[in-house]
Structure formats: C-alpha cells, structure tokens
Amino acid sequence: METVPAIRISRLCKRFGTQEVLRNVSFEVPRGEIYCIIGGSGQGKSVLLKHIMRLLLPDSGDVQIDGESIVGLSLRELDEVRKKMGMVFQESALFDSMTCLENVAFGLTMHRRDLSRTQIEQIALEKLRLVGLSHVENKFPSQISGGMKKRVGIARAIAQEPEILLYDEPTTGLDPVLASSIDELILKMKKELGVTSLVITHDMSSAFRISDRILFLYGGKIHFAGTSEEIRTSVDPVLGQFVRGETSGPIPVVVEEGI
Ligand SMILES: Nc1ncnc2c1ncn2[C@@H]1O[C@H](COP(=O)(O)OP(=O)(O)O)[C@@H](O)[C@H]1O
Numbered sequence: 001m002e003t004v005p006a007i008r009i010s011r012l013c014k015r016f017g018t019q020e021v022l023r024n025v026s027f028e029v030p031r032g033e034i035y036c037i038i039g040g041s042g043q044g045k046s047v048l049l050k051h052i053m054r055l056l057l058p059d060s061g062d063v064q065i066d067g068e069s070i071v072g073l074s075l076r077e078l079d080e081v082r083k084k085m086g087m088v089f090q091e092s093a094l095f096d097s098m099t100c101l102e103n104v105a106f107g108l109t110m111h112r113r114d115l116s117r118t119q120i121e122q123i124a125l126e127k128l129r130l131v132g133l134s135h136v137e138n139k140f141p142s143q144i145s146g147g148m149k150k151r152v153g154i155a156r157a158i159a160q161e162p163e164i165l166l167y168d169e170p171t172t173g174l175d176p177v178l179a180s181s182i183d184e185l186i187l188k189m190k191k192e193l194g195v196t197s198l199v200i201t202h203d204m205s206s207a208f209r210i211s212d213r214i215l216f217l218y219g220g221k222i223h224f225a226g227t228s229e230e231i232r233t234s235v236d237p238v239l240g241q242f243v244r245g246e247t248s249g250p251i252p253v254v255v256e257e258g259i
C-alpha cells in the first residue's frame with residue numbers, strides 16, 4: 001500500500017503582481033522525517049511555508065496535508081487541519097504583553113475549551129520544560145534573549161502536540177552554540193514525539209546536521225534535492241555557489257596599517 005506523505009506539494013505556482021515567486025514547485029515530506037529548504041533571500045521560502053499553513057492561497061497547484069487537499073477547505077475544515085500543524089515564525093512572533101507561559105498557552109486557551117485553566121497551565125509548563133526553559137514562565141518576551149524567544153516560539157508551536165512542525169529560519173541571528181541547541185531541539189521533536197518537520201534555513205551547518213533531505217529553492221523551483229552528502233558533493237554550479245557562500249562565513253576585514 002502506498003504510504004501517504006505528511007506534506008505533498010504539487011505544481012505550486014504563486015505570483016505577486018508581475019513577480020513570479022513560485023513556478024511549479026513539487027515535493028513530498030514523508031511522515032516523521034526532517035526536510036530542510038535552503039535558498040537565498042527573496043527566493044520564496046517563507047511564501048512556500050505560508051501556503052502549507054494556507055496563510056496564502058496558490059494561483060495554481062495543490063497542497064495536501066496527510067493526503068487531504070487544503071486549498072478548497074472551508075475555514076472550519078481548515079481549523080481541523082491546522083490543529084495538526086505548529087509553526088515557528090522567523091521573528092518568534094510572541095505577544096509582547098503576555099508572559100512566556102501565556103504565550104505558550106495561547107492556542108490551547110483558544111481551542112481547548114474542554115480543559116481547565118490549571119490543566120492548560122500544566123501543559124504549557126511541560127512544553128517550556130521540554131525546551132529547557134521552565135524558569136522563564138513569568139517573564140515577558142522583552143525580558144529574555146533572542147535564543148530564548150526562539151525556544152518559547154517552539155514551545156508554543158508544540159503546545160497542541162502537532163504532527164507537523166514548520167520552522168522559518170529557526171537559527172538565523174543566533175550564535176553557533178545557540179543555533180546548535182535549536183538543532184538539538186528539532187531533532188528531539190523527531191525522536192521523542194515522531195514529528196514531521198519542514199525547516200527553512202540558510203544556515204548550511206544546521207541543514208547538514210538535522211536533515212533527512214535538503215531541497216534547494218532557486219528561481220521559483222526546487223533546483224536540486226538530495227541528502228546532506230549529495231548536497232555537499234554536488235557539482236551543480238548554482239547550488240555550489242550558495243553552499244560555499246553560506247559555509248565560508250563572513251569575509252574577514254583586513255586592516256592595513258601605515259597608509
Ligand atoms: N504578501 C506579499 N505581497 C507581495 N510580495 C510578496 C508578499 N510576500 C512575499 N512577497 C515577495 O515574494 C518574494 C519572496 O519572499 P519570501 O518568501 O519572503 O522570501 P525568502 O526566501 O527570503 O523567505 C520577495 O520578493 C517578496 O518581496
């Protein structure tokens with residue numbers, strides 16, 4: 001029997017005005033695996049992710065979650081599908097006026113009328129503990145570091161125990177130590193909770209560390225797809241240029257004296 005992938009994107013096209021952002025993007029993410037999408041700035045990575053949550057609608061093509069097309073669903077039906085998914089936004093997107101605990105509990109408060117306030121708090125606390133942050137429950141986002149905000153964002157995304165996690169640049173702007181701790185967390189979600197993950201990144205060391213498969217988005221298409229090893233050893237010139245650019249780090253500034 002054919003196994004149904006967690007996410008299936010078929011011939012997805014999206015333009016804004018005259019700008020064609022996605023042209024015929026197709027790929028599948030099997031259940032329980034971690035796929036990374038890499039690509040330069042402005043290549044349509046975030047736009048692609050927003051289609052999977054149906055925050056954007058395609059001009060043509062299809063998005064299926066667990067074999068179900070989400071493009072034509074009513075809002076009520078969409079709500080059911082969205083319960084299967086958690087999203088970690090690029091800028092963490094926490095509510096400034098709520099404590100970290102309230103941020104993590106927010107979705108549960110909205111959707112789980114069957115749970116008491118105490119039960120919701122218990123779940124939110126457990127998620128904060130899972131991301132190693134039980135001590136920040138009463139702090140506001142402005143009182144914690146960028147790395148911690150990302151972790152709170154992850155705790156919020158897993159609060160409703162989704163089957164699928166979508167991450168938009170989870171390690172961008174973090175130092176290497178913090179970045180690898182986020183990578184560990186993404187791997188932990190896979191190992192301990194069996195979650196399927198789609199991670200957008202331009203951090204190649206992170207992509208190499210966590211991916212079962214890497215997809216390179218370029219020119220509105222999946223230009224190359226392969227394992228970390230296949231990406232590393234590819235002779236594709238465009239991919240090579242991207243990977244080298246992202247792994248070589250900042251160009252050192254040479255200060256010339258005596259001029
Ligand atoms: N809602 C929108 N309206 C118009 N243009 C958009 C919108 N969202 C994204 N774009 C454009 O689509 C392109 C791809 O954006 P994005 O997916 O955010 O890139 P990235 O790969 O850096 O995440 C960019 O040129 C961006 O300006």
Ligand SMILES: [Mg+2]
Nearest residue numbers: 045046047090
């Ligand atoms: Mg983006």
